[in-house]
Amino acid sequence: MLVADFVLDRLRRWGVHRIYGYPGDGINALLGALDRADGDPELIQPRHEEMGAFMASAHAKFTGELGCAMATSGGGAIHLLNGLYDAKLDHQPVVAIVGQQKRIGLGSAFQQEIDPNTLYKDVSSDFVQTCMHPAQARHLVDRACKVALTNRTVATIIIPEDVAEADAIPSPPREHGAVFSGVGWSRPRVLPDPGELQRAADILNAGGKVAMLVGQGAQAAGDEVMEVADVLCAGVAKTSLGRVEPADHLPYVTGPIGLLGSTASDHMMKNCDTLLLVGTAFPYAEWLPEEGQARGVEINLDGRMIGVRYPMEANVVGDARETLRALLPLLGRKTDRSWREELEREVDEWHRVLDDRAHDDADPLNPERVVQEASQRLPDGAIVTTDAGSVANWWARHLKLRRGMQASLAGNLATMGPGTPYAIAARFAFPDRPIIAFVGDGVFQMNGMLELITVKRYRERFEGAPLVFCVFNNQDLNQVTWEQRAMAGDPKYPGSQWIPDVPYADYAEMLGLRGIRCDSPDDIGKAWDEALSSHGPCVLEVIVDPEIPPVPPHLMAEQAKKAVKAVAKGDPETLGIAEKGAQQKVHEFTESIKSHLPGGGR
Template sequence: MNVSDFLIKRLSSWGIKRIFGYPGDGINGIMGALSRAQEEIKFTQVRHEEMAALMACAYAKFTGEVGVCLATSGPGAIHLLNGLYDAKLDHQPVVAIIGHPARKAIGGNYQQEVDLISLFKDVAHEYVHMASDETQIRHLVDRAIRIAKAERTVTCVIIPNDIQTKEAVEVPPHEHYTIHTGVGHPSSIVIPTDEALQQAAHILNVGNRVAILVGAGAAKATEEVIQIAELLNAGVAKALLGKSVLADDLPFVTGSIGFFGTTATENLMNECDTLLMIGTSFPYAEFLPKEGQARAVQIDIDGRMLSLRYPVEVNLLGDSSETLKRLIPLIHKKPNNEWKHKIEDDVRKWRQEQEQLSTRKAELLNPQLVFKELSSRLPANCIITADSGSTASWYARELYFKDGMMGSLSGTLATMGCAVPYAIAAKFAYPEKTVIAFAGDGAMQMNGNEELLTISKYAQSWKNPNIIICVINNRDLNMVTWEQRMMEGDPKFEATQVTPEFNYAAYAESIGFTGIRIDSPEQVAEAWERALSANNPVLIEAITDPEISPFPDHVLMKKVDNLATSVSKGDDAVMKNTGHILQQKVEEKLQKVEAE
């Protein structure tokens, strides 16, 4: 057995069952070992190493296991970085295994020689090391996986290609300067002190208008979040990564928060006197209560994230589920009150408004309608992914998740091009489930089109080949267009914003998908029915109106001055599909500018 065989064997001992990657001569030894160990570990060939890292991140998100990606030396290793940063910033355990030129060539400006330790020192700063001797492989693998799991972070092992084919050293010699590690990471429960729990309970008990904000860290605490929300008569808002924590049919769930948030959530945060944050690092302070408005309690497993977004009075360091289990018995049931009724009324009003907005006229197709028509048809236990950009906004507000569903996107990094690789990883993790990805035309042209080939390659190996890619084709880098208008007061700059024409449905058809192209409201429901009942990969291309803002009107209202400036510079499309009140505000601002 050579070093590469031992590497694969050791990974398998840790429970690793799949590696995402792309071959190259810098990892020839490892590829040979994978070929000899196909029963133990499966290799997924992607189209680009960045996609391998994004898939490893998503695999970790959806399974709770360590994701592993593999790349060759030099350019292959460099390509991993963006996907690894996605994992790092969303606190996912991912191990990158990378090739390198032979040891005797290092330092000689050899082909594909890159200072990988320095390059990866930020993204994998908890653990990045290069093997200089075959005896190291055991402890490099063991420590990389153990640290990735313990710290919920990215680690990296670099293996020069001459070491990969050396004779394996399974047991290091029993002598000085040797390391003897073992396999296994113990499960543990982190809980706050009784004193901290009592202090937190007091704050929550005396509060009259309690708001709860959940993130990805509350994913395994669904039942406990429901219990404490019902005891406190609290409304619960969801950060993007916490969308699947609670089903949206619960009357106290106000939906998303922030730039993609609902008016129900905005009212909740503006009017609460007490805030409980659970497993979230939602970054935008302007959408949280004003400092001093609310007394706050926060629960997080990572002490570094406590009292980071809001000045918290009681910080509870611990697992969300276990902490809530110990906190709930200390909470007094609040009587039915006006706060509870107001929350539920705000949720109803928001949903009624969105129902009306989804049917508003548009050039070709209203993107909101595409999401609304799927929402009522979502299969039980399906998995949904979304890209960064306008699709993330519609995903956040318009899809009403059911109990048992999962969903994710690139949260903190917010990288383009994540939806399709995320969906592929989800399909490998749960091949029996329906997986649906939403991507914009910009993301598809960046890398999504290429990864459709990966789907085509592996679809028949999945128990249920039904995977659906929905492309929102508005011929525009739409989120940035609206950010230019809203944030800067600039008109749409067509040279940077308009994307090339491309027929995504036809392309998908050419590689074995069912391609469906829709451009009118009457086609939407039928398209989803057809896609959801298919027994093969499907791509829906929705030709949508770029002038329907992905930002809700109540968010745009705060940027009236900038929107008016954009209109004054000739961007009349800003006013095309905005609500009556917002249009009125913009016109009033324009009149003031002209009068001056």
């Protein structure tokens, strides 16, 4: 047994059965060991190391298990970084295995010699070590896995070629300096401080208008979140990483928050007198209550993040589920339901606004209609991914997710690229579940099209359930275009924003996959039915209007002034964005008037 064989066997004992990686001579010994491993762990070969790291991050997100990515020395190690940063910033346990030149050549400026210890010092700040001796391999793998799981972060092991090729030493010599590590880890119960918990309960009991914001850390506490919301007559907004729990059909769930948010969430935050954050580090403080408006309670497993978004009177460090369970007996059930009823009217109004917007005329197809139609057809147990770009707005607002579904994106890194590899990793982890990726044409050109070749390679394993890549073709890097207008006060700059038209459905067909193209609002429902009836990979290309603005719940004064300034400078789409942006706000005004009429205006 070589060190390379031993490392893979040790990873297997830690529950790693799939490694996403790309070959190179810096990891030749590990590739040979993977061949001898008979598929456990198996190597999944993406088209690029960055995509492999995204897949490892997605595996951790959707399964709760360790993700694992592998790359060769030099350029391969560099390519991993963006996907690993996605795991680090979204707090996912991923182990990275990186090759290195032979020890004898280190320091000589040898070909492909870089310093991965320094390079990975930030992305893998909690653990990055080089295996300099075969007897180290055992405790390095064990500690990397323990650190990744405990700190929910990236841990990296760098293995020089000659060490990987050396004979394994499964048990170190019994001498001073040797350590004898073991496989094994268990998730702790992190319980809150009783005094701080009582302080939190007192604040929440005194509040008359409680607003809850839940994130990724609360997704395993859906029942508890719903029960607390019921007792407090609170509304619940959700971050993009906390998309699923509680489910969107509940009348008090106000939906997304922030630039991608809903008018219902915005109304709740503007008018609440008490704010309860659970399992989130939502960064945009301008979308929370004004300082001094609301009393604050926060529950977070990570004490480093307590009270850094809003001044909190109760800072409760603990696991979301355990803490909410301990909090519930201390809460008094509120009998005045006027606040809850007010929020439910806002939620109902918001859903009507979304439906109105989705049915607005567009040239040729309204992107909101695309996601609205998909939402009505989401199969049970679906896993839904998306990417950075304007498509994330429609994904956040229009999809109504039910219990048993999963959804994610690059939340804190907000990078282009993960939507497609996330979907591929989800399919490997859950062969029988429907998988849908919503991606823009810009990011699909960046890397998604190449990863369809990965789908082609493993196609026989992807049959049996829908795997749909919905590509929004508008020939525009649309989110940045709108940011240029609203944040910089500049018109759309075609030199940076225009991208070539590519026949994505035809490209899928060329690879032997299924391709569907739709450019008509009358046909989009049928197109979704066709795509979701596929028993394997399918690209649904939708030709959408780039002039449909991802208007936030309310326009900040500075953003409005800059948008007007951009139009005044001669934006090439001035007429379209003025007409369509105004129409969106008309829907909000109209539905608001209706909701205040007897019978809700219906």
